[in-house]
Amino acid sequence: MTHAERLARLRLIRTPHVGPVSWHQLMLRFGSGEAALDALPELVLRGGAGKARIAPAEVAEREIERVATLGARHIFSDEDDYSAMLREVEGAPPVVVVRGDTAMLRRPCVAIVGARNASAIACRFARQLAADLASRDVTVVSGLARGVDTAAHIGALGGSTAGVIASGIDIAFPPENAALQERIASDQLLIAEQPPGAEPLARHFPSRNRIIAGIAHGTVVIEAAPKSGSLITARRAGDYGREVMAVPGSPLDPRAQGCNMLIREGATLIQTVDDVLEAVGPIDARMVREPVQRYAAAPARVNAGEGERRSLIDLLGPTPVAVDELVRQSGQDASTVQLLLLELELAGRVERHAGAKISLT
Amino acid sequence: MTHAERLARLRLIRTPHVGPVSWHQLMLRFGSGEAALDALPELVLRGGAGKARIAPAEVAEREIERVATLGARHIFSDEDDYSAMLREVEGAPPVVVVRGDTAMLRRPCVAIVGARNASAIACRFARQLAADLASRDVTVVSGLARGVDTAAHIGALGGSTAGVIASGIDIAFPPENAALQERIASDQLLIAEQPPGAEPLARHFPSRNRIIAGIAHGTVVIEAAPKSGSLITARRAGDYGREVMAVPGSPLDPRAQGCNMLIREGATLIQTVDDVLEAVGPIDARMVREPVQRYAAAPARVNAGEGERRSLIDLLGPTPVAVDELVRQSGQDASTVQLLLLELELAGRVERHAGAKISLT
Numbered sequence: 275m276t277h278a279e280r281l282a283r284l285r286l287i288r289t290p291h292v293g294p295v296s297w298h299q300l301m302l303r304f305g306s307g308e309a310a311l312d313a314l315p316e317l318v319l320r321g322g323a324g325k326a327r328i329a330p331a332e333v334a335e336r337e338i339e340r341v342a343t344l345g346a347r348h349i350f351s352d353e354d355d356y357s358a359m360l361r362e363v364e365g366a367p368p369v370v371v372v373r374g375d376t377a378m379l380r381r382p383c384v385a386i387v388g389a390r391n392a393s394a395i396a397c398r399f400a401r402q403l404a405a406d407l408a409s410r411d412v413t414v415v416s417g418l419a420r421g422v423d424t425a426a427h428i429g430a431l432g433g434s435t436a437g438v439i440a441s442g443i444d445i446a447f448p449p450e451n452a453a454l455q456e457r458i459a460s461d462q463l464l465i466a467e468q469p470p471g472a473e474p475l476a477r478h479f480p481s482r483n484r485i486i487a488g489i490a491h492g493t494v495v496i497e498a499a500p501k502s503g504s505l506i507t508a509r510r511a512g513d514y515g516r517e518v519m520a521v522p523g524s525p526l527d528p529r530a531q532g533c534n535m536l537i538r539e540g541a542t543l544i545q546t547v548d549d550v551l552e553a554v555g556p557i558d559a560r561m562v563r564e565p566v567q568r569y570a571a572a573p574a575r576v577n578a579g580e581g582e583r584r585s586l587i588d589l590l591g592p593t594p595v596a597v598d599e600l601v602r603q604s605g606q607d608a609s610t611v612q613l614l615l616l617e618l619e620l621a622g623r624v625e626r627h628a629g630a631k632i633s634l635t
Numbered sequence: 636m637t638h639a640e641r642l643a644r645l646r647l648i649r650t651p652h653v654g655p656v657s658w659h660q661l662m663l664r665f666g667s668g669e670a671a672l673d674a675l676p677e678l679v680l681r682g683g684a685g686k687a688r689i690a691p692a693e694v695a696e697r698e699i700e701r702v703a704t705l706g707a708r709h710i711f712s713d714e715d716d717y718s719a720m721l722r723e724v725e726g727a728p729p730v731v732v733v734r735g736d737t738a739m740l741r742r743p744c745v746a747i748v749g750a751r752n753a754s755a756i757a758c759r760f761a762r763q764l765a766a767d768l769a770s771r772d773v774t775v776v777s778g779l780a781r782g783v784d785t786a787a788h789i790g791a792l793g794g795s796t797a798g799v800i801a802s803g804i805d806i807a808f809p810p811e812n813a814a815l816q817e818r819i820a821s822d823q824l825l826i827a828e829q830p831p832g833a834e835p836l837a838r839h840f841p842s843r844n845r846i847i848a849g850i851a852h853g854t855v856v857i858e859a860a861p862k863s864g865s866l867i868t869a870r871r872a873g874d875y876g877r878e879v880m881a882v883p884g885s886p887l888d889p890r891a892q893g894c895n896m897l898i899r900e901g902a903t904l905i906q907t908v909d910d911v912l913e914a915v916g917p918i919d920a921r922m923v924r925e926p927v928q929r930y931a932a933a934p935a936r937v938n939a940g941e942g943e944r945r946s947l948i949d950l951l952g953p954t955p956v957a958v959d960e961l962v963r964q965s966g967q968d969a970s971t972v973q974l975l976l977l978e979l980e981l982a983g984r985v986e987r988h989a990g991a992k993i994s995l996t
Contacts, residue, residue: 395887522883522895525906526756534883534906543899545886 388422408433749783769794
């Protein structure tokens with residue numbers, strides 16, 4: 275890939291109102307980052323906004339330099355080093371910043387996540403399970419948070435472990451994990467979706483969790499309160515058709531209630547490493563997958579008029595509705611609806627939600 | 636029922652080699668305890684043993700007097716006060732000795748069983764769950780053992796609780812539960828299959844467990860090691876088509892591993908009383924059942940010869956085999972096979988096992 279193309283792709287994803295889904299659609303529609311970037315102003319205009327606020331070339335150049343200085347690199351979703359499992363996920367990051375050895379993502383990956391305020395026994399269990407998985411050539415994926423995440427990474431240090439963080443790759447959070455994060459970046463694999471310098475904002479954590487679930491063949495939850503972030507990771511794993519596993523605990527311990535709930539809902543109860551291997555085993559066949567889809571052929575241009583746009587907007591409201599549903603109800607063809615939605619999104623008038631849903635902003 | 640009939644039935648079940656299944660078959664075949672008792676010597680003879688060692692009338696008379704002295708009573712399986720749920724179970728006790736209020740067995744019954752060396756938190760959970768069930772008009776059934784059983788009975792004392800013991804009704808085990816057992820006998824319901832004076836022998840406990848599982852619409856296990864008696868109760872509950880429920884715990888606690896195993900095998904994970912009620916709820920319809928089958932009509936007498944007996948014995952070995960299988964392989968009709976097996980059993984030459992299986996002794 276040329277430097278110009280990398281730069282264009284990066285500018286695209288760093289542009290306001292371009293999210294992972296619209297980035298992917300732009301790439302499919304225009305065949306390259308450069309072509310998509312060229313097309314952007316007109317799309318924004320047609321979507322109903324004024325001038326497009328496209329990320330300046332200097333900003334992307336600075337990011338590329340900064341990433342190099344940090345000993346890191348960008349990997350785009352159609353590049354070989356990108357996780358094949360993550361690539362399959364709707365809304366996968368168009369680009370990630372990594373430090374370390376991406377080869378470990380070609381082995382079976384199991385995520386271990388859980389409570390930041392985990393009990394000593396849960397941390398011990400996480401550490402041991404991670405060590406057992408690592409010794410069986412499984413890559414342990416987690417989020418470098420306090421508690422269970424930290425224990426899982428430490429347990430797997432003798433093998434392979436990948437840390438996915440909610441901040442830029444140059445920022446350690448929580449601060450007490452700075453040394454562990456540096457060790458993982460040097461000897462293992464550290465992954466960030468946000469650009470360098472980005473603080474770990476609250477809204478970045480669910481995005482980070484989807485990456486953990488997306489990389490892994492299955493996710494094990496160890497101690498999680500109801501409504502915790504770990505349960506979001508587990509739900510994403512379920513959405514992606516991956517194995518959801520949970521370690522049970524006493525119903526009198528609030529930290530166990532989320533896990534017990536998951537088990538009641540069908541998650542596999544985990545007591546030992548063999549339980550995990552048995553659960554994710556059948557997924558091994560999925561390691562052999564289709565060749566990576568390269569962005570190349572631009573589909574025929576669609577010309578949707580003001581009437582089509584108007585009637586589509588009338589169908590939208592503040593409640594997210596499935597794109598498929600919009601196609602059905604509008605009577606327009608799917609390609610037209612997608613283009614109109616893309617234009618509206620780029621203009622900041624609609625917003626995408628999980629499960630291919632869309633709402634007015 | 637006449638005194639003579641009660642006496643005959645009691646002598647029958649207290650006779651060596653007459654178990655619950657053969658007692659029931661004798662009653663079906665001969666229509667009454669008196670007729671069955673009359674027929675016994677010839678059956679034993681045909682089965683290949685010498686003189687039948689039938690329980691003497693004096694022994695049964697003494698038992699009836701002793702039971703009366705203790706303020707207890709015998710209930711035969713076709714009497715109204717006998718648990719309708721237990722009556723459905725293959726190998727249900729032909730007679731039980733009870734003290735207290737049998738009306739509570741007409742309400743939904745839930746068994747709570749678990750480890751004798753249970754943790755403090757498990758005992759607290761058992762007590763609270765039992766109290767919650769009792770307050771919802773559910774009868775809590777348990778085995779008056781140390782630990783979880785004791786906690787469950789105590790929790791349910793404000794409502795209804797039935798204790799099923801492995802000894803005679805006049806013997807308390809463990810000794811420290813003597814006061815609790817007396818309180819349950821006075822205010823609640825105490826049930827024993829063994830005659831008064833019988834010590835709680837190890838082999839009586841699995842029999843006791845089948846009664847607990849048989850009385851209950853569902854069984855909740857709280858802390859149980861693999862291979863513990865509580866798991867036998869749970870398996871019986873499963874055999875009887877009743878709900879099997881388990882309270883999870885940390886995989887690092889050996890006392891939780893049996894419960895976690897049950898959940899992995901499909902038992903319902905229980906966190907609250909509502910989880911229990913939801914699980915056993917659908918069984919409520921089973922409370923309305925067929926009128927009690929009375930022993931009356933004697934089926935036509937079968938005359939099986941020495942050849943049939945010989946070929947049946949040849950099919951038997953030390954490994955238990957299903958009676959259905961024997962019928963198929965022998966080519967004889969089911970009634971003949973049953974009679975031959977009954978005779979062999981009464982002669983002490985074959986032994987019955989769970990699941991309608993039979994082996995040579």
